[in-house]
Amino acid sequence: xxxxxxxxxxxxxxxxxxxxxxxxxxxxxxxxxxxxxxxxxxxxxxxxxxxxxxxxxxxxxxxxxxxxxxxxxxxxxxxxxxxxxxxxxxxxxxxxxxxxxxxx
Amino acid sequence: xxxxxxxxxxxxxxxxxxxxxxxxxxxxxxxxxxxxxxxxxxxxxxxxxxxxxxxxxxxxxxxxxxxxxxxxxxxxxxxxxxxxxxxxxxxxxxxxxxxxxxxxxxxxxxxxxxxxxxxxxxxxxxxxxxxxxxxxxxxxxxxxxxxxxxxxxxxxxxxxxxxxxxxxxxxx
Numbered sequence: 001x002x003x004x005x006x007x008x009x010x011x012x013x014x015x016x017x018x019x020x021x022x023x024x025x026x027x028x029x030x031x032x033x034x035x036x037x038x039x040x041x042x043x044x045x046x047x048x049x050x051x052x053x054x055x056x057x058x059x060x061x062x063x064x065x066x067x068x069x070x071x072x073x074x075x076x077x078x079x080x081x082x083x084x085x086x087x088x089x090x091x092x093x094x095x096x097x098x099x100x101x102x103x104x
Numbered sequence: 105x106x107x108x109x110x111x112x113x114x115x116x117x118x119x120x121x122x123x124x125x126x127x128x129x130x131x132x133x134x135x136x137x138x139x140x141x142x143x144x145x146x147x148x149x150x151x152x153x154x155x156x157x158x159x160x161x162x163x164x165x166x167x168x169x170x171x172x173x174x175x176x177x178x179x180x181x182x183x184x185x186x187x188x189x190x191x192x193x194x195x196x197x198x199x200x201x202x203x204x205x206x207x208x209x210x211x212x213x214x215x216x217x218x219x220x221x222x223x224x225x226x227x228x229x230x231x232x233x234x235x236x237x238x239x240x241x242x243x244x245x246x247x248x249x250x251x252x253x254x255x256x257x258x259x260x261x262x263x264x265x266x267x268x269x270x271x272x273x274x275x276x
Contacts, residue, residue: 057221057227
């Protein structure tokens with residue numbers, strides 16, 4: 001446990017965050033963009049847990065924040081999928097390039 | 105390098121490789137499965153940090169809930185065997201550039217910063233302790249966010265039903 005420094009854990013979470021950002025930039029399908037957002041939220045959770053474990057072991061604030069983030073991510077995923085299904089019904093496509101009704 | 109360090113580096117490599125595959129593979133169903141493996145790897149990382157409760161929550165909510173929901177919506181909205189279109193080369197290049205520069209900048213800051221631990225006592229993450237601290241009404245309790253989150257979940261549930269409901273056309 002103590003032989004791995006904190007910065008290596010932060011390396012993992014930073015790399016995961018930017019992997020999610022890459023997916024968010026390149027993908028144009030709404031479901032895959034949602035997956036990238038899940039990756040980003042998970043990297044944030046790793047950060048909270050690592051900071052709580054290494055730096056502020058007397059309190060549990062990082063654990064609580066992680067639990068709340070997981071809860072809100074679940075709610076967000078459910079609402080996003082409802083929107084995606086509704087969009088698919090009206091447009092027959094979930095590509096973000098095809099949904100230009102409100103553009104301009 | 106001890107067993108613990110070897111375990112950490114192999115879990116991290118697993119997470120990063122499966123995460124990268126999840127955002128680059130062109131078949132959407134495979135992408136969801138790679139995301140599933142990546143989330144399981146993150147749960148393993150929590151186990152490695154001896155946060156068993158968070159790891160269990162991760163497995164139940166993400167792996168058992170969100171990924172299953174994503175797979176359902178893939179089946180509802182498209183043919184999963186088809187390959188997605190390749191992203192434009194210019195867009196790939198620009199986003200790769202942005203992501204790599206952002207990563208190097210951020211990690212440089214993290215690497216240079218000297219983190220100072222505020223306490224050295226062992227962390228107490230028994231479920232009883234987590235529950236009693238979260239729901240305490242004293243200065244460090246989290247009972248108000250807890251109630252807010254429960255209202256948010258109810259609102260999200262009702263909102264999902266309202267958004268996704270199919271209205272039958274009126275018969276004449």
